[in-house]
Amino acid sequence: MHCELCLSEHAEDVLCDNVHWTQVGLSTQDVEGEPPPVDLTGQTLGHYKLVRRLGAGGMGTVYLGEQTRIGARVAVKVLHPHLAHDESLRARFYAEARTVNVVSHPHIVHIFDISEAPGGIHYFVMEYLEGVPLSRLHRPVAPAQLVPLLAQACDALHAAHRCGVVHRDLKPDNLFVVRHAAEPPTLRVLDFGVAKARRPPTEDETAAGIVLGTPAYMAPEQWAGQPVDGRADIYALAVTAYYMFTGQLPFERGQMAELALSLGPVGPVPPHVLAPAVTPALSDVLLRALSRRCDDRYPTARDFKEALLAALAPPQAAHSVDEPPRGSTPVPSHTSSPSPSLSLAEAETPAEPVSVTPPLTWTARVRRRAGTSDVEVRCTELSKGGLFMCCAEPFPRLFTRLEFTLLLAGEEVECVGEVVRHVDSVQARAWSMSPGVGVQFINPSARLRDLIHRVQPHRRGTPAPPAPPSEAHL
Template identity: 45%
Template structure:
């Protein structure tokens, strides 16, 4: 659009006419100017609105505009939910969640829209239709989704609509399959009492990907998103969601009452299905929230450690059947001395020697002494490797029990093997501290998303008192002087 056209458009938009009033309630179209942005191309649409590629008319910066449909722009409930999405996303502030720059509401023109970062790539749903995913790509995508949702849960936000359509894959800094989680339009913000701003009994989300409690209209918490992650992993592994039905009622019955079908023995890529991964997916898809992993960090750790071989413990050596000498373990048993196979011969020989006097006491004494027990020196236990990653990097990792600083993320450190869980505290200036527990009976990996702490607004600086006028004692004072 040229400068004259833009000027004319601006002038016409400032004049209220019946034609403009009619146009204000129509759907936005390519070429329209909303605020400072001209709509260039329709990228997608849903029941609530449309998403356009747009360009700032003065700066030239390209963005994505999510425009609420005119009939919904007049509904305060839809507008509130639309604004809630922008608020939720900015509250989370995570690299794997689409960034929203601005929320604009112009009720007199029937226009409500969000200004978002423009992503270039494809949705996970379109990728799944094009090619099967390797196990490595499934792990990489799953870990990033868990990191994004974990950051949302850290600030008490539940997405409630995690599905392949809402996961966008882009190339970022040479990294393939960099995940961006979209559409927090139905997100639920949990209060300290564990309830949100949605009435119980309201079914919100996409039916195929709902958790059982969500499909039943019951209250949901962050574990509904954990179920959705299991649903997502299942579809990437099997090529289809676990539950499908032609009617909504049939689908809800399946989700609430039926177990998911077994995962295939092999992925579509031809790789074998790791049993640990299949078990993890089924745990996430448990009907009861209490039976699922309770935190996404558990899912992340399981995905990152998938396929790693834990050090095998050496099996005790089997005794030789032909060997008739006593083992150390038998000699150390106080009640097993009589089990020795040569004991009758030994006792008989001793008796004959004593009767014949052929053996002196000092020669017989060693036979009566217990056989020396050789000390068993156990091989040193190999240490395990603890890996801690945070988003962003540079956080300090501290032992919760002793306060010992282990290092700064990304942290890779060898620690003694232990069956007892180790408590860790992750700290970073400007971010909320996170506490985690990790078992060190094998190599462990932790992914810890950090959430920014809102800074209190600075207290207003007290106004400086006006300098007092210097008064000379010998001078005349004018009482009317200003």
């Protein structure tokens, strides 16, 4: 299976200059003996002069173009001349332009001309965008900055899905953040080159299918070669969100590969365990969108958008300003900084309440090596996936297995977990939290899952937490 690799992250010549980037949306193909791309810089195609080569991939080359009559800047995508004789490849090349024009949405890159120049040169002309692909933003990105951009991506996908088009290759490289001088940044979805309408493909289209998606972002049904619908795009967007929020992928090789190759249980670490700025509510939204079964995900991109925005918004209707919901923690607006070439809108910082209810805490007795006594630690951020143990440095090494007894709802339950995250004292001060380690549950028992369900912070009637023990070394 050939997989797409977007040049915007891996080729130096994608840089337009020190500040400006352009969308590329190309794919590479590891084919031995394939002729190198032809550089058409300086030539004129129709009314467009090719000023500078921006990037090249398996299907074509993108140039910075200039409209010869009015001087407007555009991006011109040219099919490689050595592929132009293949009718099926020409059809796939032009299918991208037709697909984009069918959807016609403000958050999808606009293609406004398609033509053939003398000599059998096939090309189409796109709007030239100034900004950066999402992959170039500094990670982790704060939810207040990222969620509005994800919502715009959902709007674009919803419009595409309503037209019967599934993108099939969403990833950070194909989501372009556009800069505006005095306005918040906006997002464009790029590269519909592997998009597919919900109809049976012809034999030629199947044979020409040199790209099937990017493994780490592909939904399980796409990995398995089954028919896909818009829920595959929802899955890919959730992988993208997880990566931008936490700095790591939920499944490095893709979910299907992990199921086939992993020796242990397969499941993503809840995002809020890896990134304290992500709330448990937002974490739950992403985990649902990452469900292995497409029926368990959000039915539409609009539903996914509404869930993202609801998880980001503070629950002001149910609580007064000076009485925030129990278990809530302030999300610092400075947990991440955008790329120097892009100024994302700063999140509005709410007024600090007169009194802040501390987050719910639980007590865990962690067993240490033989001959030493157990250590009591305070735990926060409890979820069905794991919890956060507040403790002093030095921390246990990452992936250390911990056995501990957790006190929940007046009952002791035995647990096993693995250390997946360190938050040192410097990070803790920046994030207004305690230092410690994030722990992912390993094969949680049915009783543990039931108790967590009963004491989750967002549920009413949560019992008062025990008095927290002093911080200790694990």
